[in-house]
Amino acid sequence: MxxxxxxxxxxxxxxxxxxxxxxxxxxxxxxxxxxxxxxxxxxxxxxxxxxxxxxxxxxxxxxxxxxxTTNESFFFRDKTPFDHLKDVMLPAMLEKRATQRKIRIWCAAASTGQEPYSIAMCLKEMGARLSGWRIEIIGTDISNDVLDRAKAGTYSQFEVQRGLPIQMLLKYFTQRGDTWEISSSLKQMVQWRKLNLLDNFSTLGTFDIVFCRNVLIYFDQPTKVDVLNRISKMVTPDGYLVLGAAETVVGLTDAFQSLPDRRGLYMPAGKAGDKRAPLAGTPRLAAFGGSAA
Known part of the structure; x- marks a missing residue:
């Protein structure tokens, strides 16, 4: 060349x-x-x-x-964001959305689907506490091939061994020969759409929680700034943004600020001081065991 x-x-x-x-x-x-x-x-x-x-x-x-396009993904990747989900974000949403009883979550650059399905498992583990709630999880990616794999919800033995607790595997997957297929109840919780983050994505609507992890690292600074600023217009005023461990909003946008002691977790500027973490005496969501690789 x-x-x-x-x-x-x-x-x-x-x-x-x-x-x-x-x-x-x-x-x-x-x-x-x-x-x-x-x-x-x-x-x-x-x-x-x-x-x-x-x-x-x-x-x-x-x-x-x-x-x-790099399509690296695995279940409960990096563990910390999912701890934030069950310890901070979901308890806050249960309180803040008690009237609407609706939560919308967007997973950008969702790849082969492990992240949205991990979120769906966290929600399933809440059981009756979400009875009657409308939950929407939107998974998007630029690649048709990985979206087709995500929709199928079928993973190799190697893929389910990467970060997925054995209890979750046995509870939510069915073995079919050399592969494992995720349950239809979890498949039904996730909607899949092809999306290029460089394009206009405002038609997706607003979200309470946005996962945009491990994709900004591939962009130059002006592109990072543009994507973050456009995402900021789609996060509800009391919502959350989750970035990857190697990503940050610092020096890129004033639209978000970090939560103290919550690595990778951000909220709209001016809201970080709000008492949206679980209040004293609020039961944290039950841990489901295991950890990401």
Whole structure:
């Protein structure tokens, strides 16, 4: 691949997906895109680029973006955000939404579905406390392939061993040969939609909780700022934003501020001092055992 070809692909991927590639990623690009080129009957990256210059080749353009997107995910990943969910966010929502009895949760860059399904399991574990409540979980991703896998809810033995407590596996999954399929009751809790975070996503509506983890790290600073500011318009005034362990709003936007001693958990600016963590004597949600890898 020539420097000019690599520069074209870097610009193409940044415009299409926000992905920023450093100079040392050329080998990665070649290894991931050569199979895409061959599948399309093209013998080289150069011929693939020639096709990508044609605005009519939208399907091929989508396949290139999907091939370069990192889809790393596992159940209850990093554990801490799910501790925040059951110890802080859900107890607060039970109190704050007692009249509406409705909670909306968005998982951006949901990949193959482990994060939304982990959230669904947390909600299921609340049992009767959510009886009569309307719960909406929206999982979005840029890739059709991973969304199809998420909708199917079928995972390998390796995938269910990564972070999923054995009690949860036995309770919410059915073994089918070498794979495990998540229960229909959990599947029904999650809606799936294709979404590019660079596009307008305001049509999704407002959310009480937004998980946007481990995707901002692939964007440059202006893109991070833009995405965070647009998300801020979709989080309810007393809602929450959850970022990945290596991500922050500091230096990017004043729309959110962190909760003291709650790594990765943010709320709309001016609200961090509100007493929205469980009040004294409020029972925390029952722990469900296990920890993420």
């Amino acid at each position: 020539t420097p000019a070809e690599f520069d074209f692909l870097r610009q193409f991927l940044k415009i299409r997906s926000g992905l920023v590639l450093s100079n040392e990623k050329q080998y990665l690009v070649e290894s991931r895109l050569l199979p895409v080129a061959r599948k399309a009957g093209l013998a080289s990256i150069a011929l693939l680029i020639g096709k990508l210059r044609d605005p009519r080749e939208q399907k091929l353009a989508d396949e290139v973006v999907e091939a370069m």
